[in-house]
Amino acid sequence: NAGVMQNPRHLVRRRGQEARLRCSPVKGHSHVYWYRQLPEEGLKFMVYLQKENIIDESGMPKERFSAEFPKEGPSILRIQQVVRGDSAAYFCASSPGTGGVRYGYTFGSGTRLTVV
Amino acid sequence: AQRVTQPEKLLSVFKGAPVELKCNYSYSGSPELFWYVQYSRQRLQLLLRHISRESIKGFTADLNKGETSFHLKKPFAQEEDSAMYYCRRIQGAQKLVFGQGTRLTINP
Numbered sequence: 001n002a003g004v005m006q007n008p009r010h011l012v013r014r015r016g017q018e019a020r021l022r023c024s025p026v027k028g029h030s031h032v033y034w035y036r037q038l039p040e041e042g043l044k045f046m047v048y049l050q051k052e053n054i055i056d057e058s059g060m061p062k063e064r065f066s067a068e069f070p071k072e073g074p075s076i077l078r079i080q081q082v083v084r085g086d087s088a089a090y091f092c093a094s095s096p097g098t099g100g101v102r103y104g105y106t107f108g109s110g111t112r113l114t115v116v
Numbered sequence: 117a118q119r120v121t122q123p124e125k126l127l128s129v130f131k132g133a134p135v136e137l138k139c140n141y142s143y144s145g146s147p148e149l150f151w152y153v154q155y156s157r158q159r160l161q162l163l164l165r166h167i168s169r170e171s172i173k174g175f176t177a178d179l180n181k182g183e184t185s186f187h188l189k190k191p192f193a194q195e196e197d198s199a200m201y202y203c204r205r206i207q208g209a210q211k212l213v214f215g216q217g218t219r220l221t222i223n224p
Contacts (some may be wrong), residue, residue, distance in 0.1 A: 004159075035214075040125075041216065041217075042122075042202065042214055042215060042216035042217035043160075043202060043214040043217070044214075045213070045214070091159075091160065093160075105162070107159045107160040107161070108159060109158065109159045110159065
């Protein structure tokens with residue numbers, strides 16, 4: 001069991017480009033969560049997804065950000081037309097489902113996005 | 117909205133000294149609270165959860181409903197304890213709420 005895999009580990013983008021962050025959950029986990037950690041700040045919830053469904057996106061910026069978790073393949077966090085303020089560490093976590101958030105919540109190592 | 121507050125952004129103590137990282141939560145029935153640790157450039161790891169009343173790496177945390185607190189304590193700090201510590205609670209069915217985090221530095 002490889003745990004939650006995020007790639008790339010580091011991503012550099014120029015302003016205006018698109019950033020795609022990938023998250024492969026723990027095998028058997030059907031729930032994925034994305035968090036953002038801005039420099040010198042704590043973790044902020046962004047979005048919670050189940051397979052093919054967005055359950056809670058209350059933490060997502062209204063524009064330029066989107067997330068998906070298709071039936072097959074990893075979850076993708078997509079940031080269009082990146083700006084310097086998007087530079088942060090983006091963490092993904094997964095859980096097996098109901099009740100999993102209490103015991104089976106596993107974090108990935110994160111993707112550090114730098115916008116230049 | 118339910119909140120978790122970690123009032124100290126930075127905490128620095130000497131090796132061997134006691135450590136207390138503060139966490140306060142907004143009142144809401146019976147909260148479920150946890151502490152996570154993030155060592156330098158590593159992923160977040162669950163340190164302990166209040167329902168199990170366990171001690172991990174010498175750390176303990178007691179839920180104080182009267183003070184709505186869940187402070188993390190260790191009687192004698194070690195250099196390897198230097199890390200970022202997050203207090204968090206469950207909100208709703210699945211969403212987690214994290215505190216702002218406290219960066220703990222242990223000085224030799």
